[in-house]
Amino acid sequence: MVRKPAKMYRNISKRAYTRREYMGGVPGSKIVQYDMGNLRDDFPIEASILVDEACQIRHTALEAARVNINRRLMKEVGRMNFHLKLRTYPHHVLRENKQATGAGADRVSEGMRLAFGKAVGTAARVEAKQKIFSIYTTEPYIDKAKDALQHGIYKLPSPGRVVIEKRD
Numbered sequence: 001m002v003r004k005p006a007k008m009y010r011n012i013s014k015r016a017y018t019r020r021e022y023m024g025g026v027p028g029s030k031i032v033q034y035d036m037g038n039l040r041d042d043f044p045i046e047a048s049i050l051v052d053e054a055c056q057i058r059h060t061a062l063e064a065a066r067v068n069i070n071r072r073l074m075k076e077v078g079r080m081n082f083h084l085k086l087r088t089y090p091h092h093v094l095r096e097n098k099q100a101t102g103a104g105a106d107r108v109s110e111g112m113r114l115a116f117g118k119a120v121g122t123a124a125r126v127e128a129k130q131k132i133f134s135i136y137t138t139e140p141y142i143d144k145a146k147d148a149l150q151h152g153i154y155k156l157p158s159p160g161r162v163v164i165e166k167r168d
Contacts, residue, residue, distance in 0.1 A: 009094050009123055010055050010157045016125060018091045026093050026119045030063045036070050036084040043083060043136035046165045047145045050131055051158040056123040057132070058157075059090040065155035069133060072148040082145065083136040090122035132156065136167070 020026055051057075066086055073082050095117030126132065133152060135145040146162050153160040 006058055006157050009058060012054060012056055012125060017093045023119055027121055029059045029090055029122055031059055034086045037082040038080045039083060043138055044167055045142060046134055046136050046167050047149055048131040048134040048163050049149050049153055049160050050129055050163050051126055051160045052128060053158045054127045055158040056125050059122045061155055065152040068155055069148045069152040072151060076144045077141045081137060081141055085134045087131050087134060088124040088126055090124040092123045092125050093119050094121045094123055096120040
């Protein structure tokens with residue numbers, strides 16, 4: 001089956017569907033890492049992506065944004081000068097009522113009868129003004145971190161903005 005566009009899963013419409021122990025065949029998350037870069041040092045500045053609207057972000061979109069941000073930081077800043085953290089986890093399981101298409105599909109497909117759907121992926125439910133990614137770094141690399149996060153926002157379904165804060 002063809003993967004559906006992200007706009008079909010963007011809105012939060014029903015109760016969260018998260019109890020994996022009762023479901024069979026939930027596809028694994030595509031997210032490879034949650035913490036990247038220099039994990040040992042404490043950095044004085046935090047730059048984060050804040051989403052403006054409450055929405056669901058698919059695990060594939062989170063991984064695409066993570067890869068984009070991490071690659072830019074590795075190239076421009078260097079591994080030892082930042083700590084990138086993904087701050088959400090895709091708990092919500094997405095379901096899809098698959099329909100057969102093509103010749104003779106009307107005899108195979110059941111239509112809306114028992115249309116609960118099968119698990120097709122996972123998504124993170126986020127609220128407005130919630131942090132998705134954070135980069136911890138030092139003064140000279142703020143602009144490069146901000147640029148990397150701006151490019152990561154393009155991969156997410158909700159409009160967002162970059163916020164920079166000093167840490168104690």
